Each structure stands twice: as structure tokens, then as C-alpha cells.
Amino acid sequence: MGILYSEPICQAAYQNDLGQVWRWVREDNCNINIQDGFNGDTPLICACRRGHVKIVSFLLKRNANVNLKNQKERTCLHYAVKKRFTFFDYLLIVLLMPVLLIGYFLMVSKTKQNEALVRMLLNAGVQVDAKDCYGCTALHYACKMKNQTLIPLLLEAGANPMIKDKNGESSLDIAQRLKFSQIEFMLRKAL
Missing domain, CATH: 1.25.40.20 (Ankyrin repeat-containing domain)
Structure with a gap:
């Protein structure tokens, strides 16, 4: 199920709903850096928690603040680095490993995606x-x-x-x- 957020843009970023994120930013650009009432996560932190590269890229292009911290004093970089494979990812990797090494390529792809996410944040000036x-x-x-x-x-x-x-x-x-x-x-x- 995951986390529930009080701010709709945070929920959309967490759920990888780029259309909704775009809608909330278009409605009010201040939504880019809004902090959720429950734990202080920003849309950028929400997207980094799940490794949603397209949403992170979208938010960074609109100057989302990479150095805002949540209630645990973590930035988006903390979550990007802490990102792990989900149970579903592991299941797919194990099931597909014998099939022409598809599982291996899936694992490499997920790792490269996480690396790209961290690079984006570093390039955006995260501390x-x-x-x-x-x-x-x-x-x-x-x-x-x-x-x-x-x-x-x-x-x-x-x-x-x-x-x-x-x-x-x-x-x-x-x-x-x-x-x-x-x-x-x-x-x-x-x-």
C-alpha cells in the first residue's frame, strides 16, 4: 500500500502520477516545494522514496528545492540512496533470471535508474x-x-x-x- 499523504501533489509524486503532479504545479507553482502535514515530505522526496525518475526530472526542471528536509531531517538524496528493490522487483528478478537472463537485465536496469536519480540530485546541487x-x-x-x-x-x-x-x-x-x-x-x- 505505501504511505498516505495529506498533500495531493505528494501522493501523486509517490504514486508516479505525472499527470496529477503536472496539474498541481500548473494550478499553483508553490506546490513544487509544499511540505506534507504528516511527515514534512516534499513532492521531490516522495518521488525519490519510490525512485520515480520522470517525476524527479519534472520537479527539478521546475526548480524544486533539493535541500528541503522532512521531519526526520532527511533530504531527497537520503531517500534516493536508501532506495531498495521492492519485493515485486525481487520476485520478477528471481522468476525471470532463468529466462535468457531477463532477471539480470531487469536488476541492472533498476540499478542504473537509481544511479541516474542520484546523479540528477547531485547535479541539481543537493548538499x-x-x-x-x-x-x-x-x-x-x-x-x-x-x-x-x-x-x-x-x-x-x-x-x-x-x-x-x-x-x-x-x-x-x-x-x-x-x-x-x-x-x-x-x-x-x-x-
Whole structure:
């Protein structure tokens, strides 16, 4: 089912309804950065939660503020990095894997889509080292998820692997603790 939003444009962005998002923006351009009454999500954050690249692109072209934070103090980048495959994605991948590697190509396609989403946000000027309510940056989450495709993008954009979260742990500490040697190497190289 997902999340329910009090703001119709936020609900439309979350549900990937570009027509409705366009309608709400056309009606009042202030809707672009409106924050939902429940959790403070903006339409951009809603679209990033689900990885809706077309809606993110549409909102960015209309100057949506990439640095607005919700009640958990997260920006759209936090959600873009935290985006995981859905249960349905995994099911399709597993079912289609034996069929001419379609499952593999679906997985690669979803990964590339997420990478494109993060690139769009970085190009739009999102603060790469913004901390959430736990003191975590997008790089913290990318390390926790062992996301070897997003970590180089974040580092290239100037992410600092030494920023500590509220538990006193840096992205580098996470990579060491979880024994992700390739990621640890990438982070050390960026210092």
C-alpha cells in the first residue's frame, strides 16, 4: 500500500502520477516545494522514496528545492540512496533470471535508474553531506547498504567519509565494521 499523504501533489509524486503532479504545479507553482502535514515530505522526496525518475526530472526542471528536509531531517538524496528493490522487483528478478537472463537485465536496469536519480540530485546541487536526525549522511546509508555504484558518485561529489553519525561512526568505520574491503578502499582513497 505505501504511505498516505495529506498533500495531493505528494501522493501523486509517490504514486508516479505525472499527470496529477503536472496539474498541481500548473494550478499553483508553490506546490513544487509544499511540505506534507504528516511527515514534512516534499513532492521531490516522495518521488525519490519510490525512485520515480520522470517525476524527479519534472520537479527539478521546475526548480524544486533539493535541500528541503522532512521531519526526520532527511533530504531527497537520503531517500534516493536508501532506495531498495521492492519485493515485486525481487520476485520478477528471481522468476525471470532463468529466462535468457531477463532477471539480470531487469536488476541492472533498476540499478542504473537509481544511479541516474542520484546523479540528477547531485547535479541539481543537493548538499551531499547533509545529516539526518541520526547524524547520517547519504554516504553512511550507501555504506550500510554496500552500494558500490553510488559510493563513487557521492565521493566524486565531495562526500566526506569521516563525518560521524550520532553513534560516533563514520562511513569509513561502517565499511570496516561490516568488512566491506572494496568500499573501505574507495573511502580511504578519497581522503
